[in-house]
Amino acid sequence: xxxxxxxxxxxxxxxxxxxxxxxxxxxxxxxxxxxxxxxxxxxxxxxxxxxxxxxxxxxxxxxxxxxxxxxxxxxxxxxxxxxxxxxxxxxxxxxxxxxxxxxxxxxxxxxxxxxxxxxxxxxxxxxxxxxxxxxxxxxxxxxxxxxxxxxxxxxxxxxxxxxxxxxxxxxxxxxxxxxxxxxxxxxxxxxxxxxxxxxxxxxxxxxxxxxxxxxxxxxxxxxxxxxxxxxxxxxxxxxxxxxxxxxxxxxxxxxxxxxxxxxxxxxxxxxxxxxxxxxxxxxxxxxxxxxxxxxxxxxxxxxxxxxxxxxxxxxxxxxxxxxxxxxxxxxxxxxxxxxxxxxxxxxxxxxxxxxxxxxxxxxxxxxxxxxxxxxxxxxxxxxxxxxxxxxxxxxxxxxxxxxxxxxxxxxxxxxxxxxxxxxxxxxxxxxxxxxxxxxxxxxxxxxxxxxxxxxxxxxxxxxxxxxxxxxxxxxxxxxxxxxxxxxxxxxxxxxxxxxxxxxxxxxxxxxxxxxxxxxxxxxxxxxxxxxxxxxxxxxxxxxxxxxxxxxxxxxxxxxxxxxxx
Amino acid sequence: xxxxxxxxxxxxxxxxxxxxxxxxxxxxxxxxxxxxxxxxxxxxxxxxxxxxxxxxxxxxxxxxxxxxxxxxxxxxxxxxxxxxxxxxxxxxxxxxxxxxxxxxxxxxxxxxxxxxxxxxxxxxxxxxxxxxxxxxxxxxxxxxxxxxxxxxxxxxxxxxxxxxxxxxxxxxxxxxxxxxxxxxxxxxxxxxxxxxxxxxxxxxxxxxxxxxxxxxxxxxxxxxxxxxxxxxxxxxxxxxxxxxxxxxxxxxxxxxxxxxxxxxxxxxxxxxxxxxxxxxxxxxxxxxxxxxxxxxxxxxxxxxxxxxxxxxxxxxxxxxxxxxxxxxxxxxxxxxxxxxxxxx
Numbered sequence: 088x089x090x091x092x093x094x095x096x097x098x099x100x101x102x103x104x105x106x107x108x109x110x111x112x113x114x115x116x117x118x119x120x121x122x123x124x125x126x127x128x129x130x131x132x133x134x135x136x137x138x139x140x141x142x143x144x145x146x147x148x149x150x151x152x153x154x155x156x157x158x159x160x161x162x163x164x165x166x167x168x169x170x171x172x173x174x175x176x177x178x179x180x181x182x183x184x185x186x187x188x189x190x191x192x193x194x195x196x197x198x199x200x201x202x203x204x205x206x207x208x209x210x211x212x213x214x215x216x217x218x219x220x221x222x223x224x225x226x227x228x229x230x231x232x233x234x235x236x237x238x239x240x241x242x243x244x245x246x247x248x249x250x251x252x253x254x255x256x257x258x259x260x261x262x263x264x265x266x267x268x269x270x271x272x273x274x275x276x277x278x279x280x281x282x283x284x285x286x287x288x289x290x291x292x293x294x295x296x297x298x299x300x301x302x303x304x305x306x307x308x309x310x311x312x313x314x315x316x317x318x319x320x321x322x323x324x325x326x327x328x329x330x331x332x333x334x335x336x337x338x339x340x341x342x343x344x345x346x347x348x349x350x351x352x353x354x355x356x357x358x359x360x361x362x363x364x365x366x367x368x369x370x371x372x373x374x375x376x377x378x379x380x381x382x383x384x385x386x387x388x389x390x391x392x393x394x395x396x397x398x399x400x401x402x403x404x405x406x407x408x409x410x411x412x413x414x415x416x417x418x419x420x421x422x423x424x425x426x427x428x429x430x431x432x433x434x435x436x437x438x439x440x441x442x443x444x445x446x447x448x449x450x451x452x453x454x455x456x457x458x459x460x461x462x463x464x465x466x467x468x469x470x471x472x473x474x475x476x477x478x479x480x481x482x483x484x485x486x487x488x489x490x491x492x493x494x495x496x497x498x499x500x501x502x503x504x505x506x507x508x509x510x511x512x513x514x515x516x517x518x519x520x521x522x523x524x525x526x527x528x529x530x531x532x533x534x535x536x537x538x539x540x541x542x543x544x545x546x547x548x549x550x551x552x553x554x555x556x557x558x559x560x561x562x563x564x565x566x567x568x569x570x571x572x573x574x575x576x577x578x579x580x581x582x583x584x585x586x587x588x589x590x591x592x593x594x595x596x597x598x599x600x601x602x603x604x605x606x607x608x609x610x611x612x613x614x615x616x617x618x619x620x621x622x623x624x625x626x627x628x629x630x631x632x633x634x635x636x637x638x639x640x641x642x643x644x645x646x647x648x649x650x651x652x
Numbered sequence: 653x654x655x656x657x658x659x660x661x662x663x664x665x666x667x668x669x670x671x672x673x674x675x676x677x678x679x680x681x682x683x684x685x686x687x688x689x690x691x692x693x694x695x696x697x698x699x700x701x702x703x704x705x706x707x708x709x710x711x712x713x714x715x716x717x718x719x720x721x722x723x724x725x726x727x728x729x730x731x732x733x734x735x736x737x738x739x740x741x742x743x744x745x746x747x748x749x750x751x752x753x754x755x756x757x758x759x760x761x762x763x764x765x766x767x768x769x770x771x772x773x774x775x776x777x778x779x780x781x782x783x784x785x786x787x788x789x790x791x792x793x794x795x796x797x798x799x800x801x802x803x804x805x806x807x808x809x810x811x812x813x814x815x816x817x818x819x820x821x822x823x824x825x826x827x828x829x830x831x832x833x834x835x836x837x838x839x840x841x842x843x844x845x846x847x848x849x850x851x852x853x854x855x856x857x858x859x860x861x862x863x864x865x866x867x868x869x870x871x872x873x874x875x876x877x878x879x880x881x882x883x884x885x886x887x888x889x890x891x892x893x894x895x896x897x898x899x900x901x902x903x904x905x906x907x908x909x910x911x912x913x914x915x916x917x918x919x920x921x922x923x924x925x926x927x928x929x930x931x932x933x934x935x936x937x938x939x940x941x942x943x944x945x946x947x948x949x950x951x952x953x954x955x956x957x958x959x960x961x962x963x964x965x966x967x968x969x970x971x972x973x974x975x976x977x978x979x980x981x982x983x984x985x986x987x988x989x990x991x992x993x994x995x996x
Contacts, residue, residue: 268747271710274734275741276761276810290751376710 109559110466113453116446117469120476120527123487127347130340130490146342149325153349155239156246156314156321157304163247164303165296168254171392172292173284176262177270179377180385186392188639191256193249193399195631197588199312199605200624201249202242203612204403206316207410209236214406242317248399250306254299256638261295262288267373280378297360301353308346308353309480311591316612322346323591326482330595336489343483350478404628410621425619428602429626435518435603436586439525443582444575446473446526447533452567455541456559459549470538474531481591484528488596492520520596525586532585533578540574541567577637584634588627655722657686657846658707658814663716663726665699665706665870676702677870679716684848684863686721689840691861692850692872695893699870700850701744704816707848708741709734721813740812744819746803748791754778754802755787761810777805780839797828804836808843815840817849821856833859854894866890885914888982896955899982904950905974914980917943920956922964926973930954932966946970 175187193201207213216233220226235241266288273287274280314321322342330339380388450470457463476484492514499513514520544567552562568575590605597606604623611620665677676699684690692700705711707718709725709732718726720739725732740761748757755774762770778784781801791799800820807815820836821829837860840847851857857864858878865872866881866889873887885891891899897916902909906927920928922944930946933953941959948954956972964970 265750268743268745269749271708271734272741272743272747272749272806273760274710275708275739276806277735277763279735280733287749291749293751 107456107559109449109453109456110469112449113466113469113473116450116530117472119523120473120530122491123479123484123527124347124475125487126490127340127343127483127487130337130486131344133337133340145325145329146345149320149322149342150345152239152314152319153308153321153323156243156319157307157349159239159243160246160250160307161300161304163243164251164254165300167247167251167395168256168299169258169289169292169296171251171395172255172259172262173288174388174392176259176266176375177283177288177377178380178388180380180388182389182393183377186389186396189396189400190392191252191635191639192396192401192632194252194638195628195635196249196400196403197312197590197605197627197631198246198249198306198310199316199590199609199612200407200627201245201399201403202313202316203608203620203624204406205236205241205245206612208402208406209233237317239319242314242319245317246307246310246313248395250303251395251399253302253306254296257295257299257302258292261292262375266291267375270375294360294362298357301357301360304353305350305478305480308349309482309591311482311594312609312612315609322349323480323482326486327591327594330486330489336486339486343486346480346483350480350483354478404625407621407625407628411625414619414622421622422619424602424607425622428604428607428623431601432587432603432605435521435525436583438518439522439529439586440579440583442522442526443529443586444533444537444579446530447535447537447578448575450530450534451538451541452563454538455549455567459546470534473534476527476529477531479528481524481528481589481593482595484524485592485595488520488524488527492523492596515596516598518598518601520598521593524592524596525582525589528589528592529582529585532581536574536578536581537571540571544570580637581634584631587630656683657688657721658682658684658690658848659719660703660707661717661719663706663718664714665702665711666714673714675870677706680870680872681716682865682872682875684846686846687844688862689837689847689849689860691857691864692848692867693854693857693864693893694850694852694867696852698867700852700867701818702870703867704741704818704848704850707814708739708816709737738810738813739816740807740810740814741816742800742803742807742818742820744822746791746799746823748799748802748806750791753788753790754783754794757791757802758805758809760806773809777809778802780808780843781805796824797832800824800832804839808839808845813846815845815847817847819851820849821851821853829856830859836860866893868893882916883980885980888912891980891982898952898954900948900952900954901950902981904948904952907979909981911981911983914982915954917955917957919975919979920946920954920972921975922956922958922960922970923973924971926971928972928974930970930972932964932968932970934966935963944970946972 171186171190175183175190208215210216211233219233236245269291270283270287273283278286308323310321311323311327314324315327322345326339326342326346329335329342450466450473454463454466454470457466479487496512496515500511503509503511514523548566549562552566557565587603588605590609593603593606594609597603602610604627608620608623608627611623660680660682662679662681663677664675664679666673666675680703682690692703694700702711706713706726712731713726713728715728717724720737724730725737749760752760755778758777759770759774762773765773774787775784778787781804783798783801783805786794786798789798791802794802800823821833824832833856849860851860861878863875863877864881865875866887867873868889874881874885874890876884881890881894885894888899891897891914895916897914899912899914902911902913905913905915907913928948930948932944933947934945935958936943936945938957941957942963944956944958946954946956
């Protein structure tokens, strides 16, 4: 016995310093995640015939529009998100408990759907303007002219009202966990109730606001549908048109590079915010004692918190539901295309979910194994690089993938030709391109979620399992996977829903004649034909409600973590 | 000024739960003269922090009243806002503003003063707590003890009528605790600040306070100085909670009557002619002396200090006598008979 133990120890010793298969896989995934970034830079450097045209005619206007959009949406989100978070934490009024979770609901409505719904809802011949005219006793649309929702202002307002929950979540989490003791301390030091917000709460929430706003701005930058429908020529829209209508990849990459620089700036702001947030963690979490409101002020508070829910969720969703209902009530069921795109959406989202959760598991598990051995620089870097995709706007990611995918297909074709097989587009012609793009874009959700799940499993379990003779893969299968089930399920749900909603990358990378619910809706709206688009939009919103319910039930505890998904 | 600085008169605090009210504080009264340091001592959950929060104005009283320097600040009808009471509170977690440096934290309550006056007061307070050189440090850059001192300086800066301390030492290690307790008491004396603190640790209470109230289940059982609490507890719970000792039946000690008697370890002396017989169960080294654990003939357990040189063997039967002139007796329910408190 003694002899064999000594023998095994000697065999194990050199293995401790070798990188194992898990770590190699993690590094490969990280390299894949880095590829589109490098490819954007590379392609942009190729120059293009129309670069001067882009520089003079497209870029300034698009950059100007994007800057105003970011500024406006950011300001509006901060105002709505911080204000509503303060109202529901510091004051007690009838309906407050409902508003606390209802304020999350706009998260379920993608930006392109809110724009789609309001274009129709606010159309001069749409239900709202008709109703107002009827009330005022007017007959012709010419008698009443409401400001047009199309344009930069309308786009800013709509995006602000669906994206503010990111700020609401992070700020409310801050108020919930940090503020109670500090607010009481401030009152003891002579601050009145109505001054608490600007003297204590707001300065305190600054890091949380920065984190939430960074997410809002990343989403704004990512948006293609709303700006396109509402006629705002942003950088994202320019990338899309430069590639689709001019077929100018280097030109598109040059605009994408501009966006990338913006993203880097936003991430820097977000990191800075998170750094500051850590400092306050020694305080004991305790809920704020809410000040009861009565009479008019209570109704005012209720109305203020209800307004964003009404504009960002209830109105568009109810409108879509009634439109969908009218089609079902009048019509002959659903068209062939709708059913095909629904099936396509489920198929590609399921594949992408499988790939994303697997890749996330590899990254998180390699980090866990590496940490058990000592400082895990490589595995840690792999996880961070693998998580970059969330910050990349879908169009930038797609432009970055187009080059490498084409190179791969060229190589594959050459090989197929040499083998005497009919050449075809291996990646670009199949769902693979989409699945790769979705995986890279949403990898942070699964890697981050699984990593957080793993960190809740004590490392002494690992040591016990290894001590009882289980190698890492057995340990993963018998110990960690069963314990990780909730984290895996949550990650899978979030990835599935986000994939379903994804529009910009899908538009650029889908195979010919392949439509998901999102692209079908986009095509519908682009044609100005509002037929079954409402049904598709309603389906997306309903599925999108699932993670919001999950978030509401988690009691908004995870704040920034959940918000980044 | 005549009369006490702080007066609580039969206050009641409770929360509405479905179908009734869960009472947290029940008819609680206390009175603290200006310049004194009072302490509420009790196990966690006894309601002591709620008393502080009611005095500070964060809890509404359902009955009774709280008066500060003769003015009623809380009653069933009135509740003066916390910021108007002139009461400072030092919180258990210190509640330092993480986005402000030490000087700005200390100056936070001085908003209505001129810039120069504020700066002078901040310097004065930071010097008082010995942190003049850390004025620009943020809370996360300070040690636990330093954070506590900044919190104290912040609480004292507006010259409060009354200072409330919630478990002031609970976040510190034992060594810092003792050192800071002395320092804190000196500062409070120096500034003549009327103070009420709450703690679960009797050493802290003894070290800090002029008057101590032992609390249990929302009531103050006894409000007295430390010596009286130890020597003359009026309540079985107080006798048990404060100091070591045992409550045993009088007959087990060979005394007349059917009541129970409080026996402190220093009240039993081994004596070959003593009337009390007991078996030695265990001996514990206690520094200056040993602590004997004994079983009386009745089966009840007691403890006795022993300063002799030769320690008797475990299992031997000893004879002891009482050296207390007047024993504390209880005649109510004997629920805690023979229990020996294992705290130090």
